[in-house]
Amino acid sequence: MRNMKDLRNGQDPLLEAWEGASPIGLPDLPEVFFEEMRRHFRLDGSGRLLVLWCGAGVFLPLAESFESILIADPEPDRLAEARRDATRMGIRNVIPLEGGAELLHPRMGRFRLVIVQDAFLRRDRMRRLSFLAKMTEPEGGAVIAEVHRCSPLTDWQKVALEVLRQLEERLPVEKTIPCRPVEPLGHSPFRQVNLFIHRWTQRRTIDQTVKGILAASCPFSKKRSAEEALRHALRKAYSSNILEERLRLTAVFAK
Structure with a gap:
């Protein structure tokens, strides 16, 4: 279930840690997260949204809540997929940007909301947080989040990782590497900071699972061979077409 905590008065946004690591592939984000952003920041279809995220296309459902949205992703293949998804969904107010946190600059103008994957802020964190504060409108703010x-x-994840090892692909983070919680904002340039936590079980078909894994970990030139190998191994190992993964999203809401 979701949980929102008030983090004013100098409280550390994340005093707790948990066992786990990054998900296998790019996860779908829960609708409750979108709903909480709409409610918390009172999104009404005005202003601009900036998203800095690996797999930024997952935020296309927020398009109707803004005049325009800029989605930035370091990987051009994922951006191309986001453009195709936007066309399929009839969304016309999306501007794709290739890159990560290096895109942050006050000359970009001001945004109603900026959504940033916490990993993009771990280098030169305070300067980038100051950029976020300057780039947001007075009634808006920033969301800094990660999923673990x-x-x-699980057994299916071990099968998938073994296939990727055999193909010598760039691998997702393994369980032996501890997760890094969303880092505290320290002396935050924002006047109000809250913590949002949500745990859920992601259920995907084998085809959806393979698509998410390849988007996160496979070079475009090798996707076809990896896709065939992953699909074959997972279907051989599992009679059920539905694979499950327990995930936790932690987000700092700042305004």
Whole structure:
């Protein structure tokens, strides 16, 4: 279930840590997260949204809540996929940007909301947080978030990782590497900071799972061979077409 905590008066936004690591592939984000952003920041269809995220296309459902949205992703293949998804969904107010936190600059103008994956802020954190504060409108703010697994690797995840090892692909983070919680904002340039936490079980078909894994960890030139190998191995190992993964999203809401 979701949980929102008030983090004013100098309280550390994250005093707790948990076992786990990054998800296997790019996860879908829960609708409750979108709903909480709409409610907390009173999104009404005005202003601009900036998203700095690996797989920024997952935020296309927020398009109707803004006049325009800029989605930035370091990988051009994922941006191309986001453009195709926007066309399929009839969304016309999306501007794709290739890159990560290096894009942050006051000359970009001001935004109603900026959503940033916490990993993009771990270098030169305070300067980038100051950029975020300057780039947001008075009635808007920023969301700094990450998603991690809530449990050790499942059997299907071990099968998928073994296939990727055999193909010598760039791998997702393994369970032996501890997760890094969303870092505290320290002396925050924002006047109000809250913590949002949500745990859920992601259920995907094998085809959806393979698509998410490849988007996160496979070079475009090798996707076809990896896709065939992953799909074959998972279907051989599992009679069920539905694969599950326990995930936890932690986000700092700042305004």
